[in-house]
Every structure is written in C-alpha cells, then in structure tokens.
Amino acid sequence: MIKKITLFLLLAAVAAAAGYVYVTKQVEQYVTQPVQVKQEYIFTLKSGTSFSRVLAELTEQGLINSSEVSQLVRRFHPELTQLKAGTYLLEPGLNLSQVLELFKSGKEHQFSITFVEGSTFKEWREALIQASHLEHKITGLSEADIAKQLGLEYEKLEGLLLAETYHYTLGTSDLDILKRASSKLQQILDQQWEQRQDKLPLKTPYEALILASIIEKETAVEEERERVASVFVNRLNKRMRLQTDPTVIYGMGDKYDGNIRKKDLRTPTPYNTYVISGLPPTPIAMPGEASITAALNPEDSTYLYFVASGKGGHVFSKSLAEHNRAVRAYLKQLRSNK
Template sequence: MIKKITIFLLLVALAAAAGYGYVTKQVEQYIAQPLNIEQEQIFTLKSGTGFNRVLSQLTEKGIIVGSDFSKLVRRFHPELTQLKAGTYLLEPNTTLAQTLELLKSGKEHQFAITFVEGSTFKEWRQALETAEYLEHEMSGLSEAEIAQKLGLEHDKLEGLMLAETYHYTFGTSDLDILKRASSKLQAILDEQWQQRQEDLPLKTPYEALILASIIEKETAVEEERERVASVFVNRLNKRMRLQTDPTVIYGMGDKYDGNIRKKDLRTPTPYNTYTIFGLPPTPIAMPGEASIAAALNPEASNYLYFVASGKGGHVFSKSLAEHNRAVRAYLKQLRSNQ
C-alpha cells in the first residue's frame, strides 16, 4: 500500500513538474516574442496603468500576440512589472522582454525640433504649432502675451531665442521650449557682451542682438562674419545709413514676394535702413552665437560697402567708387551665369 502511495505521489510530482515546465516555457516564449512592427512606433504609458493592462494595450494595438499565460508574467518575472509612465519609442527586432525593460527604465523618447539660424519668430511659431507630442499653450496668444508669460521685457520676440535643435519629451509645452531657447540666448549674450570691444556704437546688449541678426541674414560664410560686422560698425560710427536689404525685406512683411524693387528701398518702414539712420527697432531674425560674437568683436577694417561676389561670398570696398565697380562685376557675373 505504501509502495502504491509512493508511486502515486511520484507521478503527481512528475506531472506537476511537467506542468510547471510547460507553463514556464509558455511564459518564456511569450516574453521572448519579437514585436510585430516593421518601423519605429511611439507608445505612451499613462500614469496609473497596471502591468496587465499594458500587455493588453500592446496586444490590442497588434504590437504583440496575446497569450493565455500573459497574466503569469508577473509571477515568473516580477522584475519586469515595475513600469514607469512616459512616452517611449518601440523599435523593430526587439522582444517583449526588452520592451518591458525599456518601459521599466523610464527612458522616454526624446523628440526634436530644429530652428535654423536666421529664422524668424513667425517661422518658429509655425514649427511649434505642428510639432508632435508637444503641449500647445501658445494657441490664441499674441506675441506680447507670450513675451509676458516668458518673463521678457520686450513685446516683440524676434532675436530673443537661440536657434538650434531642442529635444523634449511627451508633455513638454511650446512655452517650455521658448523658455529654454531664451535662457540659452541670454547666457551667450551676457558672456559675449562682457568680452566686447571697446568704443562700439552699441549702447545695450539688445542693440548687439539687432546688429547680430542683420549679420546673420547678410552672410552664411563663417569667415566673413567679422568683416561684415566691421562694415556696419564703420557705417554706424560715420552716421551712414546701413542700407542693408534684409531690413527692407523684414519691414515689408507679407508684402515681400521674393523681389526688392527701387520703390521698396524708398518706402519708409521702421526697419528700412535705406530711409532710417542707425539700427532698426528690433532684431530681424534669430541670430546664432557666431553672429553675436562678430557683432561685438568685429574685424578692424576701413570697409564701408560689400556686395555679393556671385561665387558664394562678398566683395568688400572702402569707397563708393570701388563698390560700384564690384557691383558691375557682380551684375556681369549674373549675366554670364544665365
């Protein structure tokens, strides 16, 4: 009798072991399955969502194949269950186990938005309005209201942000991006202002930004920035009008159709430096660090004019006669390229 009981218990133990082994294998196969996606996909885990609910969401979205053993993952792999809310990037060729490790890590996906040097606040606002996974708090606000929320003293935001690439996570607001861009610009401006040349015709850091924005729009050639800056500084010192086309274009606003005509140069606006003396009232674009540095540390020169060379750079002149010859050469170059 004892022998029969022993055999029975042994069979039960073997059956239990086999059953446990089968269940273990099914759970391991379940978490080892590759994600059913062919390209990167965003997945948002909301705060308060339970572990089993996350598995259900992944199944409902077709990202994984469901299993009757999914509820046992918590028992066999408790180390995978402490998931953190956030927005994550799921990638092809990764397993469910690797995905759960990602959701456990809290390493949210970093989205990116890029603003190029020389762009305008209008262009920034358009880019922010269409940015994915960004909270849009600027909607319906005027530029002055946005400036107030950012704690800035100027109602016009042109030139007050540093153009570069900004990374953000889900739930970041457009105002958060602008605050970071403004702080970065201010830090650079403060540093460059402390290192500026003496006797510049610039009374405030804000005037330096205005000049830097003009330099930014006038040249994209790195080695020319200080020389372009010297032309404008020399003209300011001599009380000559700056006569720079980008200020005319900015003053025209939506009327600009890609061409500047003689009447545009003669039409007064607060920004038209063909009709006003000194700097325009605000920056005309978002300047980069190099243009700010150039505005505050221009090359020592006697140049008063420059014109495009037709070959990517500019020709600089010290007199109007030299400048007129350079203009004729540029026009000749344009005709030869047609």
C-alpha cells in the first residue's frame, strides 16, 4: 500500500513538473513571439492602463497573437509588468519581451519637425498643421494673436523664431514648439548683440534680425555670409538703398509668380528696397544663427555690390562699373548654359 502511495506521489510530481515545464515553455514562446510590424509603428500606452489591458490592445491591433497563457506572464515575468504611459515607436524585428522592456523604460518616441532657415511664418504654420501627433492650439489665431501668446511685442513673427529641428513627444502643442523657437532665437540674439562690432548702422537687435533675414535669403554659401553682410552695412553707412531682390519678393506677397519684372522693382511697397531707403520694417524670413552672427560681425570690406556668379556663389564689386561687368558676365554665363 505504501509502495502504491509512493508511486502515485511520484507520478503526480512528475506530471506536475511536466506541466510546469510545459506552461513555462508556452509562456516563453508567448513573450518571445515576434511583434508583427513591417514598418515603424506608433503605439500609445495610456496612463492607468493595466498590464493585462496592454497585452489585449497589442492583440487587438494585430501586433501579437493571443494565448491562453497571457495571464501567466505576470507570474513568470514580474519584471516586465511595471509599464510607463507614453507613445512608443515599435520597429520591425522586436519581440514581445523587448516591446515590454521598451514600455518599462519610459523612453518615449521623439517626433520631430524641421523648419528651414530662410522660411517664412506662413510656411511654419503649414508645417505645424502637417506635423504628426502635435496638439493644435494656434488654429484660427491671427499672427498678431500668436505673437501675443508668445509674449512678443511685435505683430509679425517673421524673423523672431529660430529655424532648426525641434523634437517633441505626444501632448506637445504647436504653441509649445513656437515658444521654444522664440526663446532660442532670443538667447542667440542677446548673445550676438552683446558681441557685435562697433559703429554698425543698426540701432536695435530687431534691426539686426531684419538684416540677418536679408542675408539669409541672399546666400546659402557659408563663407559668403560676412561678405554679403559687409555689402549691406557699407550701403547703409553710405545711405545707399539696399536694392535686394528678396525684399521685393516678400513685399509682393502672393503676387510673386517666380519672376521679378522691372515694374515690380519700381512698384512701392514697405519692403521694396529699390524704392525705400534703409531697412524694411520687419524681417523677411527666419534667419539662422550664422546669418545673425554675420549681420552683427560683417567682414571689413569696401564692397558695395554683388551678383550671382552662375556657379553657386557671388561676385563682389567695389564700384558700379565693376558690378556692371560682373552682371554682363553672369548673363553670358546664363546664355551659355541654355
């Protein structure tokens, strides 16, 4: 009788052990199953969501296969259950265990939006509308209203925001992005204004932004910025009109069709520097840090003119006669390229 009981207990122990091994194997197969994403996939884990519910949502979204042992993951892998709310990027090649480790880490996916140097606020608004997972708070607000929300004294935002790439997480608003861009621009402007050259024809930091925006639109060649700045500074000091096409284009607004005609150069607008003296009333674009630096620290030169070389840069001249020759050479270059 004792032998039968012993045998029974032995068999029960073997069965239990076998059952445990089987369940353990099933759980391991469950947590190591590949997450079914063929391209980057955004998954949002909402605050207060239970561990069981997270597994259910992954299943409902077709990312993992369901299993009867899903409820046992908490027991066999308690280290995977302390998940943090957030928005995460799931990439091809991950398994469920790795995804849960990602949720546990709290390392949310950083979205990004890039504003190009020389862009306008109109282009910024369009980019913000298209940005993914960004809360929209400025929709319906005028530019002046947005400026007020940012604590700025100007009604136009042109030139007052730093063009660069901004990273953000879910819940960030378009207004948050603009506040960061405004703060970064102000920090750079304050620093550069303190380090500016003496005797510049610029009375305020805002005028420096106006000049920097013109430089930004005139050249994308890094080593030319200080020289372009010197041309405009020299002309301002001599009370010569700036005569720069980007200001004309900006003043034309929606009327600009890609070409500037002679009548456009003669048509008065607050921004037409062929007609007005001095700087236009506001910046014409968002300048980058390099253009701000150039505006406040121009090259020491006597250049008064420049024209495109036809080879990506510009030809600088000290007299009108030199400039006219450079213009003729540029036109000849254009004709030879046709």
